Amino acid sequence: MIKRIKGTHDLLPEDSREWVALEDLIRQIMDKYNFYELRTPVFENTELFARGIGQLTDIVSKEMYTFLDRGKKQITLKPEMTAPIIRAYLENKLYAKSQINKIYYIAPLFRQENPQAGRLRQFHQFGAETIGTAAPEADAEMIDLAMTVYDRFGLKGLQLTINSVGDPQCRDPYKKTLQDYIRPHLHEYCPDCQRRFDENPMRILDCKNEACRTLNQQAPKIVDNLCDDCQAHYDRLRDVLQAMGRQYEEDAYLVRGLDYYTRTVFEITSPALGAQNAICGGGRYDLLAEELGGPSTPAIGFASGIERLMMVAAEQVIRLVKEPRLDIFFATVDDAARHKAPEFLQWLRGNGFKCEMDFLQRSIKAQMREANRQNARFVLILGEQELEDDVLSVKIMEQGQQQVVARKELIPFLNQRM
């Protein structure tokens, strides 16, 4: 038997109802915040990600689904959404239509990693990007937007963590300061950190290794080395968050893995999850548009993993949708009645009722069982007697009562009791 590809998932009907409800909720909130959806292709030229995300990141260096198409073009299944959104923004010159563009998306993404709890090879994110402003109020709005979705979904106990990683003006000197601090102890750090020392020294700060953490305790912090502009931006962000009543924690060691981040970075985690406990990650990326060949354009965004949200929801027994139920199960006693059933169903559905009939020529008893299983409000029974008299027997399942109703009276009869 052919099986699904490792790290992929079939979203079964019992779960897809919940997904659709969450997507509806997201769209509804996005609209209130005045964000509009942008859909991009599932694949892009590989170069977009190599340049946008950064060659040295894990995503680009070892996790992308990349292949050659028949024209020998190098194609990649998108591993994240920010680069494609900016590409589409530039390619379609959205900056010419409006100075600020507020965009959201809900999309499948692909990364070739080993799967584990909360990590899949095809997974889904929703996210938003505000493109065209460097205002810290936009950063705060972004965080508030994400938190609002989680609040309305009903998730509890989430942890919001923020930090600033500065901009090239203050970050480059800071990296040197940090390297100067680490260099004497470098041999005591884990092999991964030794590798990071040249590639991306700031990542050493959020290493989970015990020894590294201890060594890091005295390390200089970026938040103490911000330039005036970055400092003012960060201060204002905290003020706005405070004013909005958004609880946050500051973590000077929060460094996000993607190269394009500047100034604000943030992360939202849930203790209900395992090792992969981040349900949301985001930040400001004022340099990305330029990096991709466009005009210098400040922007901020976040991405949130839908599978992980669903895991938290399952843990906290949160359900957006109720168990589905049938309005009417149409039971037939014999062949004559069965032949009449489809037209009855069409008529009833046309009048707004959710209906089902028996397709298996089952006994009336088995049909009643089926009706009960599907939690039908009414069972309409059509048999020899009913056909002859042009009536239907209507059983009201919750009460266990049954009565004969003329066909002409049926719709008002049912509507009255829905």
Next chain:
RNA sequence: GUGGGUGUAGCUCAGUUGGUUAGAGCACCAGAUUGUGGCUCUGGGGGCCAUGGGUUCAAAUCCCAUCACUCACCCCA
């Protein structure tokens, strides 16, 4: 890529120091009403014990390999 764990019915799992025909609960089907659900009772169907090899008089059980799933590392949503 690397390491740990687990593979027995549709699902969740028992299965003794290797020993007759591999079990339970739930689910499913039928009956206890001639045209009637839930609750109860009775009966029934369903398993190449992941796959391949080995040890043994005898393997679901012990050994090896493979595969799958799963958790974790790296990193990320």
